[in-house]
Amino acid sequence: MNINFEKDVRTYTELVEPLLLKNEACNNLMLGILNRIAEGDAPYNDVNFGYVVEDGEVIYAFMQTPPNNWIFPDLDSVTEDVPRKIAAFLHHKKVNVPGVLGPDYLVKPFVEKWGNLHDVTSNIHMRQLVYQLDAVNEVPPASGELVAADEQYHQLISDWLIQFGVEADEPITRQGADKLAAQFFKNRSVYLWMVDGKPVSMVNRSRRTKNGATINAVFTPDAYKRNGYATSSVAALSTKLLKDGVQFCSLYTDEDYPTSNRIYKKIGYYQVGSSVVYEFNRK
Structure with missing residues (x-):
C-alpha cells in the first residue's frame, strides 16, 4: 500500500x-x-x-x-x-x-x-446526516415565492450568514460572511423567500458534482420561523435544480436537530449516509 x-x-x-x-x-x-x-x-x-x-x-x-x-x-x-x-x-x-x-x-x-x-x-x-433527493414531494407552499437574490441584499445575506453560523455552531466573522456573500452573488446561487416584497428566508445552491447539486445555508430569522418558509424555500430550489438537469439534490443536516431533519424528509429527502466532525486538542 x-x-x-x-x-x-x-x-x-x-x-x-x-x-x-x-x-x-x-x-x-x-x-x-x-x-x-x-x-x-x-x-x-x-x-x-x-x-x-x-x-x-x-x-x-x-x-x-x-x-x-x-x-x-x-x-x-x-x-x-x-x-x-x-x-x-x-x-x-x-x-x-x-x-x-x-x-x-x-x-x-x-x-x-x-x-x-x-x-x-x-x-x-x-x-x-447526509440526505439525497430524487423527486420533490407535493408540499403545500407557504405564502410567497422564491426569488434569486441580487447584490442589493448583500448586507442582509451577510447578516443572516453570521446568524446562521451561530445557530449551526459554526461561527463566521463579518469579513468571512461578506466574502461568502460575495461568492454567492458571483455564482448566482443564493435565493430568498419573499413575502409581499420582504425577504423572510434564505437558501443557497452550493457545490455541484457530476450528477447532483448540494443545498446549504438554509436560514430563517427567529421573527419568521414556524411559517413554513424554509420548507418552501428548499422545496422550490430543489424543484428548480431538478428541472435544470441535475439528477439529484443533496444536503447535510445536524443529527441533533430533529425539526430540520423532519422538514427535509417531508420534502422528499432521505438519508444516504452520515458524517462526524472530530477536532483535536492539546493535552
Missing part, C-alpha cells in the same frame, strides 16, 4: 473521481470542492490532495483545504487499516491536522492513531 500527495487538481480528480462517484451524494463535499478548484471558483491555497494505491489501483482519497479539517470520503470497501496508515503518513510528512470529518467507521480509527502519535485528545464537534 502506497500513500501519495498530488499537486495538480486535474490529475488528482482523474485519479480519484471514479472512486468517489460510486457514492456521489455522500461524497458531495469532496467532489464539489474539487470541481470548484478545477473551475477556478474556489479561493483555496496550498490544498493537500492525498490518495492511497494498492496493487496499482487507487483505493482511497483524502484532502484538506488549509486551515480546514481533513475530508475523508465514504467508501464502503475500505478497511480500518487505511485511515490508520494515512495518520502515520501525515505524521511522517509533518502535516497539520486540526481535525477530520467523514464517516465514523473511517475517521475514528484515524483519530485514535493520530492521538497516539501526537499525544492529543479529540472531541466530536458535530454529527451530521
Whole structure:
C-alpha cells in the first residue's frame, strides 16, 4: 500500500473521481470542492490532495483545504487499516491536522492513531446526516415565492450568514460572511423567500458534482420561523435544480436537530449516509 500527495487538481480528480462517484451524494463535499478548484471558483491555497494505491489501483482519497479539517470520503470497501496508515503518513510528512470529518467507521480509527502519535485528545464537534433527493414531494407552499437574490441584499445575506453560523455552531466573522456573500452573488446561487416584497428566508445552491447539486445555508430569522418558509424555500430550489438537469439534490443536516431533519424528509429527502466532525486538542 502506497500513500501519495498530488499537486495538480486535474490529475488528482482523474485519479480519484471514479472512486468517489460510486457514492456521489455522500461524497458531495469532496467532489464539489474539487470541481470548484478545477473551475477556478474556489479561493483555496496550498490544498493537500492525498490518495492511497494498492496493487496499482487507487483505493482511497483524502484532502484538506488549509486551515480546514481533513475530508475523508465514504467508501464502503475500505478497511480500518487505511485511515490508520494515512495518520502515520501525515505524521511522517509533518502535516497539520486540526481535525477530520467523514464517516465514523473511517475517521475514528484515524483519530485514535493520530492521538497516539501526537499525544492529543479529540472531541466530536458535530454529527451530521447526509440526505439525497430524487423527486420533490407535493408540499403545500407557504405564502410567497422564491426569488434569486441580487447584490442589493448583500448586507442582509451577510447578516443572516453570521446568524446562521451561530445557530449551526459554526461561527463566521463579518469579513468571512461578506466574502461568502460575495461568492454567492458571483455564482448566482443564493435565493430568498419573499413575502409581499420582504425577504423572510434564505437558501443557497452550493457545490455541484457530476450528477447532483448540494443545498446549504438554509436560514430563517427567529421573527419568521414556524411559517413554513424554509420548507418552501428548499422545496422550490430543489424543484428548480431538478428541472435544470441535475439528477439529484443533496444536503447535510445536524443529527441533533430533529425539526430540520423532519422538514427535509417531508420534502422528499432521505438519508444516504452520515458524517462526524472530530477536532483535536492539546493535552
